[in-house]
Amino acid sequence: MPALNPSAKFRWIAAAFALLAAIFLQLTPASAGVIAKVDIASQRMTVIVDGSVEAVWAVSTARRGYYTPRGVYRPQMLKRMHYSKKYDNSPMPYSVFFKGGYAVHGTYSIKQLGRAASHGCIRLAPAHAAALYQLIRHRGLGDTRVVIG
Missing domain, CATH: 2.40.440.10 (L,D-transpeptidase catalytic domain-like)
Structure with a gap:
């Protein structure tokens, strides 16, 4: 697998974090x-x-x-x-x-x-x-x- 350049790696991490945050917010009763x-x-x-x-x-x-x-x-x-x-x-x-x-x-x-x-x-x-x-x-x-x- 080719290595990701720092910019692509950051975008991938940001996208993963946004997805996890969206899932967490849907599951939390805080709302x-x-x-x-x-x-x-x-x-x-x-x-x-x-x-x-x-x-x-x-x-x-x-x-x-x-x-x-x-x-x-x-x-x-x-x-x-x-x-x-x-x-x-x-x-x-x-x-x-x-x-x-x-x-x-x-x-x-x-x-x-x-x-x-x-x-x-x-x-x-x-x-x-x-x-x-x-x-x-x-x-x-x-x-x-x-x-x-």
Whole structure:
């Protein structure tokens, strides 16, 4: 392979850097005004609004044998009260659906919050789920990201 002259090498490096920057900016949730960041290891959700931490809440994610998806998601749908067709018509108040049937929602099993206990959804105390639901409703689905890792 022939050696690149310094000018061509610089252009190649600049183009590669620009491409990586564009990919990073598309993947980062920083452009969202509302970020619901879920830390599966600590079973905590941090709610960030316009760059400031507004709340940190206990959650329950998937227990053994189930899976909570990881990644960055834009909420797809809000539902004030949803009943799970898959799990015995279980109530899911203040549901924020982010990937198919996966949602952040309230639970009445508040004693389980802070440890893995769900079938894959992200459970919150009902008051916290209501607050998140109202915040997303006010700010809009497009201005919100759910970040799970």
